[in-house]
Amino acid sequence: MVCEAHGNPDPILRWFRDFAPVDVAASNGRIRQLATGALQIDSATEYDQGKYECTASNSAGSRTSNPANLYVRDNRTVRRMPPWFSIPPTSQEVMPGGAVNLTCVAVGAPMPTVRWTRGSGAEELPASMSGGGGGGGGGGGGGGGGGGGGGGGGGEGGDGGSFAAPTGRNVLTLVDVTRSENFTCVAQSVMGVAEVTVQVTVKALPKPPSTPQVTETTATSVTITWDPGNADHVLYYVIQYRAKNGDSGGQGLNTALGGGGSHNNNNHHNNNNNNHNSYTEVNSVATTRYSVGGLSPFSDYELRVLAVNSVGRGGPSEAVEARTGEQPPSTSPRQLQARMLSSSTVLVQWEEPLEPNGVVRGYRVYYTTDASQPLHAWPKHSVDSSLLTTIGSLTPQATYTLRALAYTGVGDGPLSPPIQIKAQQGVPSQPSALSAVAISHSEISLSWTAPRQEVVTRYELRYGPTRTGEQLVVSFPPATSYSLRGLSADTEYSLTLAARSDLGVGASTAPLVVSTLPSAPSAPPVSLTLSALSSRSLEARWGPPPAEFCNGEIVAYTVRYRPLGHHHHHNNHNNNNHNHNNNNHNNNHDSKEAHKATAGDDDDDDDGGDDGDGDEDHDDDDDDGGDDGDAVNR
Missing domain, CATH: 2.60.40.10 (Immunoglobulins)
Incomplete structure (x- = not known):
C-alpha cells in the first residue's frame, strides 16, 4: 500500500490498522515500511484485514489519509468474518444541557456498516462525521458523508429522511442533552449483526434528603438524623438551621457524635445574617447523623438538610422543629428596686432576666442588715413567677441590703447587684x-x-x-x-x-x-544642685515635686539655663529628643528648644553654652516632676 506526503521539514509516515498503530517489529519482517513510506505485507493472512490509514507528521502538524480497506482472499474461497466491535462505545455522563460524542468502531469481512439507534431501536439516528471517519470503502457498501451534528438525535440526514450508514466507524454527537437515554450501536454486514447498548446519563442535582428526625437535645445542641433520599453519589450534606424568632442561634462548637458514624471534621459555619430569616449553615457534613451545637438554651429552632453532588446543591428537605433544653438563667433579675410601705414592710420589684434559659419557676430575694455575712446566712424570701413581693418584720431605722435571683427547673441563676434601703416610711429608696x-x-x-x-x-x-x-x-x-x-x-x-x-x-x-485625669505638675522639682564637671560642663541634680503636687506620673523634665547677667537668653535641654542646640539663641522666653531629662535617667548629653555657670528658671509651665533626675551641660 502506497502513501506519499510532502512537507517542510520532511514528514514522518506511520501506518494504522483499524485505528491502531501497525506493529512492524512484531511481524518478524513479514510487514515492512519501505523508504518511500509504502507498507509492504508479505504472505498476507486474514488477520491483516482491516481499515488502513497513513499519518504524516512533522513539527508543523499532522495529516491523516483517507482510509483504505484491505481484504485477504485465498485462491479458492473468500474469507468472511461477522461484525465485531474493535472499539466499543462506552456509557457517558453529561451535565444538563451539555454535549457528548459516542464513538463506535466495528470490523468484519466484509466491513460492516455502523449506525446508531435510540432507545429500543425503532428510531435510527444520523451519523456524525469525525476526522474523516465513516467514508465509504470497498466491499462494504459504505455510504459517504453521513449527517451533521446529532443534536440529541436530530441533525441533517439524506433525502427523504433516510440516512446513509457509514462503514466501520460512526460518531454520534449529542448536544443540549436534557434527559438520560440509552443508545445502541448496530454493526451490520451480510455476515450478521452486532449490537452494543450504552447509556447517556444526565447528571442531576441531588434530591432533597428525607425530613430530619430529632434524636437528642441538650441545652445547647440538637442531634438529627436523616435518610439520603438519593441513589446518586452525594459528596456531602449541608445543615441549615435558624431560631424560630429569626435569630441565628449563636455560633459555637458543633460536635459530631462518636460511635454512631458521625463526624465533624473541617466543617464550616456560614452565618448569613443579612436579614432576620437567614439560616446558619454547617458545611461538609459527611454522615447522616449530626449534632448542631452552640445553640441558645430553651429556644425553638428549625433545621433542614441539603445534599451536594458534583453538579451542585439540591433542594432542602422539609424542616424539623426542635427546642433546646433548659439551663439556669445566665443573667440576674433586672431593675431590682425597693420601697418602704411602712417602717417594717418593704415592697420589692424587679424585671425578669434577659436570658432566662428556660421557664422561670420563681425568684428568691435575699436581705440582710450585715452584707459582710455569707449569703447562706442571709434571710431569704421565695416568690413564684411574680415580679414583686413584700417583706415584713424588718427592724425600723435599719439599713437593709437586698439581692435577688431567678431559678429554672435545673438551677439558680446569678444574684443581682445589691441595693440598699432604709427601713423608715416616707424615706426615698436608693437611686x-x-x-x-x-x-x-x-x-x-x-x-x-x-x-x-x-x-x-x-x-x-x-x-x-x-x-x-x-x-x-x-x-x-x-x-x-x-x-x-x-x-x-x-x-x-x-x-x-x-x-x-x-x-x-x-x-x-x-x-x-x-x-480624675492627670494634669501638669503644680510644683517644681526640689533640691536642685549644680556642680562643675569641667570648664564647659555642669551637672544638675534634683528631686521630684512633692507627691501631692505631681498630678500624675512624671514622664520627663525640662532643664533651662542661661549665663548670669543675660536675662533673656536661655538654652534648654530636651533629653527626650536629644537635640544639641548650641547655636540656636533666642531672646524670646516663649520660644524654647527644651532638653527634657527622662524621669529617673542620668543624662550626659553635651549642649553647648557659656562656661560652667547657669541658673535654673522654675517658672516654666513645661517643668514636670517625678523621680530624681540629673543633667550635665558641657
Missing part, C-alpha cells in the same frame, strides 16, 4: 444605675435613675479621696445628673449618692470609685 466618668483633672460627671414613685426633695452626694478616707458632702435639688468640680488631679475618689425627703435620708448607693 439606681449610678455611673460616673472623669471629664478633666478636676471634674467628674455623675448620672443615675431616680427612685420610682417617691418624693425626693434633695440628693446628698458623699465623696472623698480613697487614700485619705476623708468624706465631703454636697447637697443639691432633684436631678438625674451632677457635675462634681474642684477635685484634685490624678486622684481616686469614692462616691455614694442618697435621696432625701422631708422625713429623712434614704439608703446610699454602693461606693463608686473614679479617678
Whole structure:
C-alpha cells in the first residue's frame, strides 16, 4: 500500500490498522515500511484485514489519509468474518444541557456498516462525521458523508429522511442533552449483526434528603438524623438551621457524635445574617447523623438538610422543629428596686432576666442588715413567677441590703447587684444605675435613675479621696445628673449618692470609685544642685515635686539655663529628643528648644553654652516632676 506526503521539514509516515498503530517489529519482517513510506505485507493472512490509514507528521502538524480497506482472499474461497466491535462505545455522563460524542468502531469481512439507534431501536439516528471517519470503502457498501451534528438525535440526514450508514466507524454527537437515554450501536454486514447498548446519563442535582428526625437535645445542641433520599453519589450534606424568632442561634462548637458514624471534621459555619430569616449553615457534613451545637438554651429552632453532588446543591428537605433544653438563667433579675410601705414592710420589684434559659419557676430575694455575712446566712424570701413581693418584720431605722435571683427547673441563676434601703416610711429608696466618668483633672460627671414613685426633695452626694478616707458632702435639688468640680488631679475618689425627703435620708448607693485625669505638675522639682564637671560642663541634680503636687506620673523634665547677667537668653535641654542646640539663641522666653531629662535617667548629653555657670528658671509651665533626675551641660 502506497502513501506519499510532502512537507517542510520532511514528514514522518506511520501506518494504522483499524485505528491502531501497525506493529512492524512484531511481524518478524513479514510487514515492512519501505523508504518511500509504502507498507509492504508479505504472505498476507486474514488477520491483516482491516481499515488502513497513513499519518504524516512533522513539527508543523499532522495529516491523516483517507482510509483504505484491505481484504485477504485465498485462491479458492473468500474469507468472511461477522461484525465485531474493535472499539466499543462506552456509557457517558453529561451535565444538563451539555454535549457528548459516542464513538463506535466495528470490523468484519466484509466491513460492516455502523449506525446508531435510540432507545429500543425503532428510531435510527444520523451519523456524525469525525476526522474523516465513516467514508465509504470497498466491499462494504459504505455510504459517504453521513449527517451533521446529532443534536440529541436530530441533525441533517439524506433525502427523504433516510440516512446513509457509514462503514466501520460512526460518531454520534449529542448536544443540549436534557434527559438520560440509552443508545445502541448496530454493526451490520451480510455476515450478521452486532449490537452494543450504552447509556447517556444526565447528571442531576441531588434530591432533597428525607425530613430530619430529632434524636437528642441538650441545652445547647440538637442531634438529627436523616435518610439520603438519593441513589446518586452525594459528596456531602449541608445543615441549615435558624431560631424560630429569626435569630441565628449563636455560633459555637458543633460536635459530631462518636460511635454512631458521625463526624465533624473541617466543617464550616456560614452565618448569613443579612436579614432576620437567614439560616446558619454547617458545611461538609459527611454522615447522616449530626449534632448542631452552640445553640441558645430553651429556644425553638428549625433545621433542614441539603445534599451536594458534583453538579451542585439540591433542594432542602422539609424542616424539623426542635427546642433546646433548659439551663439556669445566665443573667440576674433586672431593675431590682425597693420601697418602704411602712417602717417594717418593704415592697420589692424587679424585671425578669434577659436570658432566662428556660421557664422561670420563681425568684428568691435575699436581705440582710450585715452584707459582710455569707449569703447562706442571709434571710431569704421565695416568690413564684411574680415580679414583686413584700417583706415584713424588718427592724425600723435599719439599713437593709437586698439581692435577688431567678431559678429554672435545673438551677439558680446569678444574684443581682445589691441595693440598699432604709427601713423608715416616707424615706426615698436608693437611686439606681449610678455611673460616673472623669471629664478633666478636676471634674467628674455623675448620672443615675431616680427612685420610682417617691418624693425626693434633695440628693446628698458623699465623696472623698480613697487614700485619705476623708468624706465631703454636697447637697443639691432633684436631678438625674451632677457635675462634681474642684477635685484634685490624678486622684481616686469614692462616691455614694442618697435621696432625701422631708422625713429623712434614704439608703446610699454602693461606693463608686473614679479617678480624675492627670494634669501638669503644680510644683517644681526640689533640691536642685549644680556642680562643675569641667570648664564647659555642669551637672544638675534634683528631686521630684512633692507627691501631692505631681498630678500624675512624671514622664520627663525640662532643664533651662542661661549665663548670669543675660536675662533673656536661655538654652534648654530636651533629653527626650536629644537635640544639641548650641547655636540656636533666642531672646524670646516663649520660644524654647527644651532638653527634657527622662524621669529617673542620668543624662550626659553635651549642649553647648557659656562656661560652667547657669541658673535654673522654675517658672516654666513645661517643668514636670517625678523621680530624681540629673543633667550635665558641657
